[in-house]
Amino acid sequence: MMIDLTNKVALVTGGSRGIGAAICQQLAHAGASISLTYASDKRSAERCATNVRAAGRKCIITKTAVSLSQNVNSVVRNTLKEFGRIDILVNNAGVWKAGEIGKMTEQQWDETLDINLKGTFLFCNAIAPVMRKQRWGRIINIASTAGQRGEARYSHYAASKAGMIAFTKSVAVELAPFNINANCIAPGWVDTDMTADALRGVRRKRIESGIPRGKVATPDDIAGAALFLASNLADHIIGTTISVNGGGVLI
Numbered sequence: 001m002m003i004d005l006t007n008k009v010a011l012v013t014g015g016s017r018g019i020g021a022a023i024c025q026q027l028a029h030a031g032a033s034i035s036l037t038y039a040s041d042k043r044s045a046e047r048c049a050t051n052v053r054a055a056g057r058k059c060i061i062t063k064t065a066v067s068l069s070q071n072v073n074s075v076v077r078n079t080l081k082e083f084g085r086i087d088i089l090v091n092n093a094g095v096w097k098a099g100e101i102g103k104m105t106e107q108q109w110d111e112t113l114d115i116n117l118k119g120t121f122l123f124c125n126a127i128a129p130v131m132r133k134q135r136w137g138r139i140i141n142i143a144s145t146a147g148q149r150g151e152a153r154y155s156h157y158a159a160s161k162a163g164m165i166a167f168t169k170s171v172a173v174e175l176a177p178f179n180i181n182a183n184c185i186a187p188g189w190v191d192t193d194m195t196a197d198a199l200r201g202v203r204r205k206r207i208e209s210g211i212p213r214g215k216v217a218t219p220d221d222i223a224g225a226a227l228f229l230a231s232n233l234a235d236h237i238i239g240t241t242i243s244v245n246g247g248g249v250l251i
């Protein structure tokens with residue numbers, strides 16, 4: 001069975017760059033129309049939209065602070081106005097900023113939790129009624145290895161991602177009777193702007209030596225899992241987390 005997302009509409013948060021942009025491309029190539037959000041990098045958002053349109057699909061872009069409900073509600077409204085439905089929601093927008101326990105400010109904690117976890121809640125809360133009415137939907141939340149095993153100096157980030165995993169399991173049970181599947185993807189190291197500094201020079205070699213597959217993931221490696229979860233191939237997959245980490249958590 002081929003993956004065919006013709007006539008489906010996907011809303012991808014943080015679709016301007018990195019993993020989000022790769023997800024937009026793969027969903028568009030499978031036939032989906034795209035509504036993507038970005039925070040400040042309009043040029044990258046427009047580049048991603050151009051690539052989606054080059055694949056023959058429609059794309060709208062919206063600058064969105066994902067932790068503000070007014071912003072979230074207005075993206076959802078605009079997407080429905082443009083496309084009339086939302087079939088696939090990908091909560092991908094996120095931040096990863098170091099913060100050592102004992103020194104972390106309340107503001108650092110709140111920023112990470114607000115963007116990564118509250119943003120995911122706000123989008124799910126706004127779109128669940130739309131998907132319920134359609135009696136079909138796919139929610140794909142981009143968590144992290146950090147949410148599975150913790151991450152020193154990033155406890156706020158790890159807590160936000162573990163929160164996403166537990167949140168997803170919970171809403172998956174509520175939504176499954178409506179033919180709505182909610183799942184997470186937990187990427188390990190991925191080559192994006194987010195990790196560019198951390199993966200520079202000798203540190204990259206050290207990190208790669210801790211990955212059995214011997215390399216850091218590309219954004220497309222993560223997008224492949226999202227495409228699968230968005231498709232009918234994943235009809236019976238509910239509330240799980242797909243690890244895409246090259247074996248990195250196993251050693």
Ligand SMILES: NC(=O)c1ccc[n+]([C@@H]2O[C@H](COP(=O)([O-])OP(=O)(O)OC[C@H]3O[C@@H](n4cnc5c(N)ncnc54)[C@H](OP(=O)(O)O)[C@@H]3O)[C@@H](O)[C@H]2O)c1
Binds near residue numbers: 014
């Ligand atoms: N890279 C990795 O190794 C890795 C590993 C595990 C999990 N992840 C997760 O994967 C997701 C994507 O990561 P990435 O590596 O692709 O990151 P990235 O290259 O830094 O891109 C982040 C995306 O999120 C948007 N964004 C950032 N802050 C935002 C805010 N305050 N409000 C709304 N949108 C915001 C950005 O918009 P602008 O372009 O406008 O800035 C951009 O589209 C994140 O949730 C991250 O935690 C990444």
